[in-house]
Amino acid sequence: MTTTALSPTARRRRVGAGWIALISALVLIGLFGTTLVYGGWTQRNALDPESPAPDGTRALVRILEQQGVRVVVARDRTAAERELAATPSTLVMRDAPMLSDATLRSLSAKARDVVLIEPRSRSLDVLLNGSSLGGVVEERTVDPGCEAAAPRTAGPARIGELYLPGSGVTGCYPAEDGFGVLVSGSGDLTAAAVDGLSVVTNRALPLEGNAALAVGLLGHSASLVWYVPSPSDADTGAAAPTIGDLTPPWVTPALVLLLLAGLTAAFWRGRRFGPLVAERLPVTVRATETTEGRARLYAASGDAAHALDELRRATRRRLVRLLGMSARTPAEHLADAVADRLAADRAVVRGILIDDLPRTDRELVAASDRLRDLETSVRATLPTERTPR
Structure with missing residues (x-):
């Protein structure tokens, strides 16, 4: 080896x-x-007005601009307040947890209309007179079910997230116990809430009456400020929590x-356990050491059947040569040939060469003796036997 x-x-x-x-x-x-x-991690493309991704909203911005609406994307609160102060505009924003209630009210007071896309309960409570979240349903097409101008003009549209209207707030697109759109106020001063992912995204805008509903809600004014809240906009003591928090x-x-x-x-x-030791290879191992090592392994494992299989293979190889048979002769054919030559019971010979399974060391020794005796009997039937020198 x-x-x-x-x-x-x-x-x-x-x-x-x-x-x-x-x-x-x-x-x-x-x-x-x-x-x-x-x-923390943020999903930059979701509901972003400059994103062409499926969950972005650039398609809606382009439609509004084609309708003559001037769209300004404000990525911080200062820019949003500056644009709202310059021109009466519609304010569009998603949930802004870093802003305090007072800041939300102050910002919305500067706008002509306010549209919340994908709002949370606090924004609904502050800007839509006590409204709140009402759960989520599998996206479906629903009729307006209300007399508000934008939903009535748009007709059936898709909904997913539901809202519960507060006092004086109209619920549109009813499903189960909630509504897909909320509208508050009338005339030129309105506030609305809509499920952004189901209605205004690039993926959802072509479905049903989503485009008409989105344009109707966001296109009231000639100018629109799309406010994308930034962590730097946080009020003192109201910083947006990170994933670590x-x-x-x-x-x-x-x-x-x-x-x-x-x-x-x-x-x-x-670590190294001392210097490396050079050794000449290959190393020659004596056959007696290999045989003795295997014998110890067989004895330690107590697998008598495997040990007997090794003895049987060696005996069968010798018997094949003695009888002049092919090396590929199946064990069953060899057993039949041995039984014919010795005029012995085929079942007994097959048991010795193939079938018998020893369970103990004593049975293994007995089986080994029977193999030796069988081979000796076959040799005795041969006319002559040359002894190798």
């Missing part, structure tokens, strides 16, 4: 690849932990523990 060793260059490459993989894993863990603790307290200690475990594993696997 021979063994081979890696060359020094191959060994260094393997060790280097292992270190690179370990360091990369630790860097990824560190980046993930830093993101959780100090930052919303993550359970056990996550950070778990990440630190995982990082320490990785460093410990790197130190453990990177």
Whole structure:
């Protein structure tokens, strides 16, 4: 038996690849932990007025501009307030959790109309007189079911998120216990809430009467300010929570523990137990040592059946040569040939060569003796037997 060793260059490459993989894993863990603790993730394309993605709203902006509406995208509160003060405009915004109630009221007071897309309960409560969220249903097409101008003109439209109207607020597009659109006020001063993902996105706008509904709600004025809230707009003491703030307290200690475990594993696997010892290869192993080692393994495993199979294979090879048969002769055919030559019971010969299963060492020794006796009997039937020198 021979063994081979890696060359020094191959060994260094393997060790280097292992270190690179370990360091990369630790860097990824560190980046993930830093993101959780100090930052957050945002879906930039969702309901963004300049995004062409399926959940963006650039298509609606283009339609409004074709209708003669001047659309200004304000990505901070200062710009939104400056535009609203310059020209009477419709204010469009999604939920802004970083703004206080007073700031929401002050901002909406500067606008001619207010349209909330994808609002949360606090925005509904503050700007639509106590309205709130009413659950979610599978997207479906619903008739307006109200006399508000924009829904009545648009006709059937898609809804998904539902709202519960507050005092003096009209609910349109009813489904189950809520409404898909809320409208408050009349004439030139109105406030509305609509499920943005089901109605105004690039994906949803072509469906049913969504485009007509969106244009009717957002196109009241000649000027429209689309306010995209920014974390920098947060009022003092009302900063938007990061993912780290919303993550359970056990996550950070778990990440630190995982990082320490990785460093410990790197130190453990990177240690050397003395200098490398050069050894000439291949190494020759004596056949007696191999045989003795296998015998010890068989004895330790207690697998008598496997040990007997090895003895049977060796006996069958010798019997095939003695009888002048092909090396590929099946064991069953060999057993029949041996039984014919010895005029013995076929079942008994098959049991010795194939079928008998020993369960103990004593039965294994007995089976080995029967194999030896069978081979000796076959040799005795041959005319002559040459003894190898």
